[in-house]
Amino acid sequence: MSSQVEDMRKGPAPKVGELIEQGLITLDQAKDWLRTIYEIRFFEDRVSELLGQNIIKGASHLYAGQEAVATGAAAAIQIGDVIASTHRGHGHCGAIGNKYAADETARQTHWNRMMAELMGRQTGYCGGRGGSMHIADVQHGNLGSTGIVGGNIPNAVGAALAEKTKGTGAVVVSFFGDGATNTGAFHESMNMASVLRVPLVAIIENNLYGMSVPFSGSPVEGTGCAANIQDIAQRSAAYGVSAMIVDGQDVAAVFQAVHRAVQRVRTEGQMMMIEAKTYRWYGHSRSDPRKYRTKEEEQAWKERDPITVLRSKLTGEKLCAEDELDAIRDKAQATIDAATQFAMDSPWPDPAELAKDVYVEESYPESLIAEEKTQAARAMKATAAFEKAVATLSGATKKEITEKAKALVREQHGMKVLLMKEAIVEAQAEEMRRDPSVIIEGEDVGLYGGAYGATKGLIEEFGKSRVIDTAISEAAITGAAVGAALRGLRPIGEIMYVDFVTIAMDQLMHNGAFNRYMFGGHAKVPMVLRTEGGVGRCIAAHHSKSLEPWLVNVPGLYVVMPATPYDAKGLLKAAIRSDNPVVFIEHKATYGQVGAVPDGDYIIPLGVADIKRPGKDVTIVSYSRQVMFCLAAARELAEQHGIDAEVIDLRTLKPMDIATVAASVRKTGHLVTVAESFCMCGTGPEIVRRLIEYRFDDGRTGFDYLDAAPLNLAAADVPPPMSEPLENASIPTPDKIVAAVRAML
Amino acid sequence: MPKDVRLPQLGQTMEEGTFVNYLVKEGDAVKKGDVLFEVETDKATLEMESPADGIVKKILVEMGQTVPVGTPVLVLGEADETVSQSYLQSLTGGAAPAPASATAQAPSEPAAKPAMAPTAGAAAPATPAGAPAAAPQGVRVVPLPQLGQTMEEGTVVNCLVSVGDEVHKGDVLFEIETDKATLEMESPADGFVKAIVAEVGQTLPIQAPLLILGPRDVDVSSDYIAAVRGGTAGAAPAPGKAEPAAAQAAAASEAPPVEKTAPTTPGRVFATPRAKLVAAELGVDLSGVTPAEQGLRIVEADVRQAVASGKTPVTEAGYRLGQRIPMNRLQRIVGEKMLLSKQTIPCFYLNIQADMTAIVKLRERLNKGQEVKVSFNDFLIKAVALGLRHYPIMTGQLDGDAIVLAPTIDVGLAIATPSGLVAPIVKNAADKSLREISVACKGLIERARADKLSLDDLTGGCITVSNLGGFGIDSFIPIVVPGQTSILGVGRIRDVCVPSDGNILVRKMMHLNLSVDHKVANGADAAQFLDFVKKTLEHAEDLAD
Known part of the structure; x- marks a missing residue:
């Protein structure tokens, strides 16, 4: 050069x-x-x-x-x-x-x-x-x-x-x-x-x-x-x-x-x-006395x-x-x-229009929402069938058993079985084929295939012009996604760890989330910032946090956090198609998680929760990897304690489907929230706040239906420690969820 | 030379005082001005200061004891001085200071060393009921104080402390319902709660022991607690199962049978929102529902359990014909007072109509743009107060051979609240401006609705204004509140055709009915008073200061 x-x-x-x-x-x-x-x-x-x-x-x-x-x-x-x-x-x-x-x-x-x-x-x-x-x-x-x-x-x-x-x-x-x-x-x-x-x-x-x-x-x-x-x-x-x-x-x-x-x-x-x-000619601003420069200099200029x-x-x-x-x-x-x-x-301006243009208004047909619910239940069932098959089938190798189980799911449920990372790759590949304006940029997303393999193989199909390896420059990765989105692309920026979003926050918040509103609704920023978070790999406090409470605190952003391969694929495709900036946070411990995924193109509407396990005694609300912990806890509660827990996966934190949570609490009277982020001003307390304020058609609120004080399980208020026993102690786990539910009922 | 300290008159109207707290003990050196006792008078709890320097030689009063002004309460002396028994006897009128009540109070006698406490405690149950058991050092029994002049007994509606809690002087220990209001009972001293003797729902006479306080490290034996409890109940102590100790009170015969596990007295009911919702839907009175064992609040399951068990008193919303509705305490009091009134107050009744046309206009003008709106009742209270000032006989009460006129002009206002009828008092109403009356009334109404009326709000009054105009009533005859002279029943304001100089005018007219205690006032007095009130209302400008 x-x-x-x-x-x-x-x-x-x-x-x-x-x-x-x-x-x-x-x-x-x-x-x-x-x-x-x-x-x-x-x-x-x-x-x-x-x-x-x-x-x-x-x-x-x-x-x-x-x-x-x-x-x-x-x-x-x-x-x-x-x-x-x-x-x-x-x-x-x-x-x-x-x-x-x-x-x-x-x-x-x-x-x-x-x-x-x-x-x-x-x-x-x-x-x-x-x-x-x-x-x-x-x-x-x-x-x-x-x-x-x-x-x-x-x-x-x-x-x-x-x-x-x-x-x-x-x-x-x-x-x-x-x-x-x-x-x-x-x-x-x-x-x-x-x-x-x-x-x-x-x-x-x-x-x-x-x-x-x-x-x-x-x-x-x-x-x-x-x-x-x-x-x-x-x-x-x-x-x-x-x-x-x-x-x-x-x-x-x-x-x-x-x-x-x-x-x-x-x-x-x-x-x-x-x-x-x-x-x-003037100072920096009106309050500037311009002491730092001479009158002679000003005159000369x-x-x-x-x-x-x-x-x-x-x-x-x-x-x-x-x-x-x-x-x-x-x-x-x-x-x-x-x-x-x-x-x-x-x-x-009319104060009645205060909140106009924070988001591009998006809605999904009722039929799509209803069909997706059915499909989600089918995927859950197929995943359970796969897990059962793996546990019961015999074979010479693990691989052989897995293949047999996959064939069984294909035969009986008409679905494939994917790893979480494969589902994410598939979502991006399908959207890139569908829409030439979709590009990926980030650290190691190219040949390496992403730090967690979530872009693996994409460079081969789409080339370096659409799968772009960048320097280690989080602000530029995020800001470039904002700029590209403002100019009509649908960029996917990858931030390797959500912890690194701290050095991209100005770009994400002030430009990504705020531009549409600040520009009077004349702009849109259809970008996705893919990243991952959570503990589970003993990589300590700079690589293990769950920062979604920071992100949901930003007007103009959507925040999506999938728990299963099925959800990850459908949600990511919806996020890419959304005209709003979406932060899509995967969980580092779930990339190897397997799950059934339907063939063909499907999206999961943003802002619609999924009842992953229906129940009548207590509502457990969670998202991301903790949903799997909640399901494990629910199994134990049912089998050993006769407690029938309903597990709701929010899937999208913002917009939050509080209606589904409220309807559930109306039924159960009990709410436990489970999150891996810090509790103070966190997602659990936010769910509780929304529930309490939620107004049903008859004028009653979510508060009216509570039969016990809601409980929030969250990360301990400590920087995530490296050592495995400490790491485990710092977050909710199935046994803690079981204990919390039992104490409440 | 020992010096006896006597109970001073701590206020103009004080005749006697109740000792609610010691701040010194025998052997202490005190200086002039040091606080010796806290004394509850008819007005307030006041600090009684030492009139001189010296050593406390002897305390002559018991905690909770009520003595007349001038009674010797403490003896001061020099450090090495011995106070003779005869001197003490001269002060106490021959008898050694005896327990004034059934309270098991033990001032820290030098002899009552901790080591001796078990012995003394163990001996206590054997002693006849009423005899004080010796308490371990620093341990004191907190009795039910007289929280108002007319209070004879109180119902414990809520206990805010638990055994083991540290409390400070002034912390609220119990909520006590008296004949007037639900009041907060504060701790008279610092200490740790050793035992709670009274139970929620119990109605107890004043001075009955409620709670035992003591230093952190001192153990209070169960024998001692039993002795304290037994001392009041006069029966074998049955911890946790004590029947209401007020058995001897007249109330016992009329009180509904009390469910041991479900106090029917209205107090703070802790229930989840869902339990309340379900109770409302099922028409269940939550005061009849108890939480499951170890439950801190009533939950949905408790309500459903109560329904299933058939123990479901029905709330107002759920009235059904043929049902038996438990009477709340307030309604019982209203009933008793009204009966007393009908039995003891021979009334006559006067009726007059006031032309409110001017006042309606004036009120509109006054309220324009004002935050605190003046109500018609405010005008009425002001007019009535001015009337009483002109005709003070209308404030009188029969007292033996005399009619005693009220020292101040206090006017009651009848207010319907969710829990029943109350008539709090606007004090010195004649001296208050219309706006001041308005502000005072707003305060009373707010407090009444929130069940936060203080004893003071409910004490006194020469007359009550009762206005049913808001319900569309033209005219009605109210019943005089015992202790007051009359009551004014106010009807609605309505348009009436009134002849005037051969023309017919449409004026805004209002009926006033005055019920008057004939023992105190005669028709002529009352008629002039009522006519004055009417005219005052008709010349409304004068009221608006």
Whole structure:
């Protein structure tokens, strides 16, 4: 890989006339740059004023001073290309909106919607759900801005991966600031983009300061620095990619650099970095006294105001007269004035619609739900028959017995018998055949076949372009899945252990789960994050947790946790087809579990529990591997203690099928929840809470039907220990479940 | 020179005091101002301070004893001083301090060393009932205190402690139902619960032993416990099976037969939501259901078991013709009082109509935008209170040869609650503004509905306002509450055509019926009073301060 940093500032600044001569732009386009720069500037000045009057509330990070970067970059990309923005994103949104505005009315509407969004009005781009920091226009390829510095870079990489996979030829421009280049997300993303050779142009807007800390230092006494380099572009060497440094105050220079970069990326297929040296007129935010920089420095930069620079070019090159440019300025001012009035006159969002667009609404036909119940019972029966056959049949080897038992299940129940991991592989393979937009990316998912063999053999059938081995970069794996999903793929990201989701949580929650809502329902994120959890392999606290309570605590996510091969296959297929982001957590001790699985295509509706054993005395609610423990406990309770337990497998934790639980408790009066996660604010207590609040048609609640205080069995409040006896002691086991039920009844 | 300390008058109306707690023991050095005893008076439990420095030579009163103001209760002296028997006798009127009640109380005599306790305890059952058994050091018997002026006995409806629990002074030990209310009985001292002598459901006379407290490490022998229990019951101790000790009380003859395992007194019933649901569906009164052995609460199976066994008292919702409904205590009290009233209060009855047109408008205006809404009853209470101030004879009670007028104008308000009829009191109603009355009434109603009325809420009153207008009643004759002078029965407000200067006006009229104790007041007094009330209501602006 070659890496080369080209400092474009060393050459002559491009003239507008030259760009026109080269046929890259027209004069009207150049004049429109000035208009866009003016519009962004007046927008930001107005926002500052309205913040002072408390008409705009919340945070606003103003882009004034940096307009040439957004304007030049937006001009250099094509319709159909994609951008991802930053928390200082008004300029990007403004420039891209102008690019897509077909006429004056559309342009005015665009600025109206921007101003309305900042004021939190219903008419805003995101219906007031996002505001300044999350303004987005996904339909026009603007993947929006993010409140977490560096948080959008992995999404941009995923979007670029999507464009590459779809073969659209589109390029993704990822804007981010100097501050973001010191985050892990930046490193993971640049590395992934480079390795995967996705069409990405990373534009670093180096405005010299993070919030207050100078990137490379400041003459002001008391300041430190964020990095020991002057030019961030140097970092391109670490990723083996080329970079340019450009004068970010000169829109023509930015246009020229981005234009060149986009062309190279389109033709060569390798990403590029551009560092635009620029400056923000305002502080980081309104409460920033700007102590970290000198007045002289500010003055020097203001002399190179992008407005001044462009106007000088247009008049200096005798392309325009001053009064013509003044007219452009006045027009821009009028646009922002009108947008302000529009926003002020706009209605507030309706609190009745508070929860709208957290999820894509999905439902399943009643007939499908009913048929699946029958099929689930058949699969349970067939699995029991298989287990019985294995225990009773004779044969020379274990393999022979298994084969005989499988044949028997095939003959008597018409089902195959699969290991859990085989069922998971089969689900993915079927969906990948069915839908070319399904891809898999993660650590060791390719040739290795996944750490637990859950992607085994898929690379052979679908190739490296759809089964993608990544570096160990959990944030980038997750964030790329989000970006790819935003751009129309149905990616399956694999996180090897759910414990590692801790380092991908920003991507999963803030982007994966929240984007749809924050973007006013204009986006969907149909991704699956496959992972595994639980104890059972003596691999201690960094590889054994059950973190589903963290995940169900995130609005916008679905959380699915299968207990059997039958469930795993049907649920995973449903998860892949869901338009909502789903975290799919397998249990590490179940990959070798066998179970009967029907032939052919089937899905299990998300949010529908399965009664794995009907009973009348006590309701035991569980999910994942603990369901198998509950069934074992139920057998013992029935055989030795005359207690008839009903075992409910939630299958999907979010959405939770509390109706099935409530109906069961209505019958039994007793509830025991069994989970392998920690109890505090955990899934068991949550089940109890939902049950108590559950309202039946007759107005009675789940509370009314309780004949004993519900009991929650969960992991001990200790980091999962390595040693096997301790590990076993830390979680519910069949004997503990038996004891708990007996104590309750 | 020994100094006797006498029970001081700790409040203007105090005539006697009950000793509920010792804070010193003989031999202690005390300073002036140190608290010696806790004394319960007619108003409150107060601390009695030492009037001087000295050594406690002798304590002359028993725990639980009630003595008149001025009675010598303790002797102070110098450290090396010996107090002569004759001196003590001069204080106690010749007799050595005798147990004032059946309570087996043992102040920590120097002689009662732990080593001797078993002997003393063992001897106790042999002594005649009523004689105190010697207690191990630091062990004390907690008796049922008099929780209100008129209280003679109390029913233990709930025990909140268990044997072995550590309790602190002020912790609630029992919930006791008296003739007035269900009250919390607090621990008079710190200690560990050694034995619970009383049983839930038992009705006991005041001073009956309820519980034995002692230091952590001191064992209390079963003999001692039996002695304590026997001392009250006057029968061979039968732990866990003690019959209600109030056998001698008149109540015994009228009390329904008490199921040993199923107290019928309403108290806190612990039952699961499902058990309650099933009980409601089957019409089973949960107070007649007991948890299975070792069960802490009634569950569904207990209810079904009770149904199967036929022991299922039916709740109100499940009334059926021909059924026998157990009377709750409140209703029994109401019945007794009303009977007493009819037997002892010769009443006459007055009727008048008040024009409420102005008050209806005024009330609308006052309530506009207000959080606490003024009710018609608030106006009535205010008007009645002002009337009593003008005609104080209407507050009188016959006392021997005299009619004694009430010191303050307190007005009762009849309230129907889920468990029955109560009439809590708005104190000093004549001095309260309409809003203040309104706030006071809201508080009373809330507490009444929640079964949280205090004794104080229920004590006193010169008159009660009983309003059945809300039920559509035009006019009715209420029965005077014993201890009060009259009662005002209020009907509904309705539109009536009223002649006025040759025209017919439609006015909002309301009937007022006053039942009056003729022993105290005559027709002329009562008529003027009622007319005053009517006129006050008709000039409503004056009421609205």
